[in-house]
Amino acid sequence: MKNDELDRFISQNLEKYELEIPDIVQEQVRRRVAAALERPLRAAWKRSALWGALLAAAILVFVIALPQFFPPVPAARKISQIRTEFSIPEKNIKIIWVQRADFQMPEPNG
């Protein structure tokens, strides 16, 4: 027998015998599908609870860590006084000049 003929012969003979799918198998498939359809609903609750807890924890961590990344900006400082020192060591003289914002020149007498 040639290859093509043999191929046809095998195919035809294999098709002669076919089993029907047992009803019990079909029924079990239906039952498992129905169970699988219910399961995601229950799992969804668990999943959302888990995600909720994770989200709360993440927010907490973020709030705690926030000052580390963004430290409060200090208020602009004001210069309250300027201190200048002059020193003449050979004459043993040291002059300290302090300028203050609230310094008032004394009124000249008279």
Added chain:
Amino acid sequence: MKDVLLTLTAGNARTLSGHAIMGNGWNGEMAQTMADEKELFWELLADRQKKLFNFLHRALNFSEDSQDVYQEVVIRAWKYFPSFDRRQKFSTWIFTIAHNEIKKYFNQRKKEHKVIPLELLGTDPPAPVGDPVVALIFGAARQLPLRQREVFFLFYYNKFSIAEIAAISGLRQGNVKFILSSGRETVRRALEANHEK
């Protein structure tokens, strides 16, 4: 076996994109679309389930375990149907799942029985057929190793092309041809031996 090549513009796939674009009552309509998808799955399976069941039955040497494997294949395919690439042929896709489930079944069996006890050897029931020629072909196919047996039935019984069998089994086309030729010769020898008797 009817093989429908699904495209994104056909049937339920169109419904899916239509609902997604409209966006009115999205949740309800998506649920409806998903239900349509599942419905489509059963329609596509209906044309092929008998061939699928018989393929598994034959590949597993007429063992009753093929019923469990069939269930696994259908459930797995049903579960992953939404991710099924519509450019692919449904039959190729579901038989790829079947191929993987057969492999899984044999691996599990190997794990359970690292050394196969004598009483388990040869316990697969004989081919339950009356026709002596058919029984002879089944007998010859049974002598083939699992992978070869799968290829043999995919080609001769399920009528897949060599390219499709290569896609299903993950073999190269050259290997598929070699396996088929070896299977053909096994059957030829069995037929000749029977003829001589």
